[in-house]
Every structure is written in structure tokens, then in C-alpha cells.
Amino acid sequence: MKAIVHITLKRGVLDPQGKAIGHALASLGFEGVGEVRQGKVIELDLAETDHGIAQRQVEAMCLKLLANTVIEDYRITIGDSSRP
Amino acid sequence: MKAIVHITLKRGVLDPQGKAIGHALASLGFEGVGEVRQGKVIELDLAETDHGIAQRQVEAMCLKLLANTVIEDYRITIGDSSRP
Numbered sequence: 001m002k003a004i005v006h007i008t009l010k011r012g013v014l015d016p017q018g019k020a021i022g023h024a025l026a027s028l029g030f031e032g033v034g035e036v037r038q039g040k041v042i043e044l045d046l047a048e049t050d051h052g053i054a055q056r057q058v059e060a061m062c063l064k065l066l067a068n069t070v071i072e073d074y075r076i077t078i079g080d081s082s083r084p
Numbered sequence: 085m086k087a088i089v090h091i092t093l094k095r096g097v098l099d100p101q102g103k104a105i106g107h108a109l110a111s112l113g114f115e116g117v118g119e120v121r122q123g124k125v126i127e128l129d130l131a132e133t134d135h136g137i138a139q140r141q142v143e144a145m146c147l148k149l150l151a152n153t154v155i156e157d158y159r160i161t162i163g164d165s166s167r168p
Contacts, residue, residue: 025145030141039125039127
């Protein structure tokens with residue numbers, strides 16, 4: 001079963017990487033770009049086949065390792081692919 | 085208008101960051117975790133209000149700056165929020 005975790009900085013937390021992207025876009029001539037925020041997306045292949053158990057397992061991974069919950073929010077999607 | 089860009093490494097491209105996360109999860113006792121891949125998600129606030137124009141604008145940003153299309157795939161979502 002596939003799990004996708006989106007990790008984004010909480011609103012109000014400074015995002016220098018996002019700011020740098022915004023400045024770079026402006027200097028390349030892209031107009032009308034306001035705030036830019038950068039986050040992470042982590043795709044996990046899980047052996048677990050039960051949706052609920054997989055959700056709880058990934059939730060535990062987020063709290064223990066994947067996200068810094070002081071400054072980051074996370075969102076878990078189970079059984080989906082974010083691959084383009 | 086909000087635009088979300090998901091950038092992931094193409095299949096077959098080595099992902100050391102993903103590998104490191106996989107090893108860390110294993111050493112924390114999480115079992116049954118197969119391949120782990122890490123990507124980026126970029127949220128842009130656009131002044132543009134037309135869906136089609138915004139899509140083309142972000143497409144150009146991806147090709148010029150946001151994604152390295154040799155090794156990365158990107159997927160654009162317009163008018164949505166990936167914020168948890």
C-alpha cells in the first residue's frame with residue numbers, strides 16, 4: 001500500500017527557500033507571483049494492506065521522524081500516488 | 085489563484101534522501117517499509133485569475149526554474165490547496 005505524506009511549514013514560520021524561489025521567479029520575469037512556500041512530499045511503500053493500520057503507522061512515523069511538529073504541518077494520504 | 089507544483093525524481097533516478105529516510109524508519113523499528121522517495125511541493129500565490137493562463141504560466145516556471153526535467157517529473161494543480 002502506498003502512503004503519501006505532505007509536509008509544509010506552518011503559517012507564520014519563515015520560509016527562506018520559498019522566498020528565494022519567489023525572488024528567482026521575479027528576476028526571470030514572471031510577474032504576479034505572491035507568496036511562495038516550499039514543502040516536502042514523501043512517498044512510502046508499505047507492506048501493510050489495511051487502510052486504518054497504515055494510516056496510524058504513517059502518523060507515528062510523522063510524529064517520530066518525518067515532520068517537526070513544532071514548525072511543520074503534515075497531511076497523510078493512503079493508497080494514492082502523487083507521482084506526475 | 086493558488087498553484088501547487090509537485091516535483092518528484094523520475095523512476096530510476098537514485099534518491100539518497102529517500103534511502104536515508106527508509107533506513108532511519110527501519111532503525112526506529114518501523115517494519116514493512118519498502119521504497120521511500122522524497123520530493124518537493126511548491127505553493128505559489130498567483131495574481132492571475134484565469135485557470136488556463138495560470139496553468140501555462142506555472143508550466144513555464146517549472147521548465148525554466150522549478151524542476152530539473154532531466155531527472156525530475158512535475159505535476160501542476162491549479163486552484164487547490166495542499167496545506168494540511
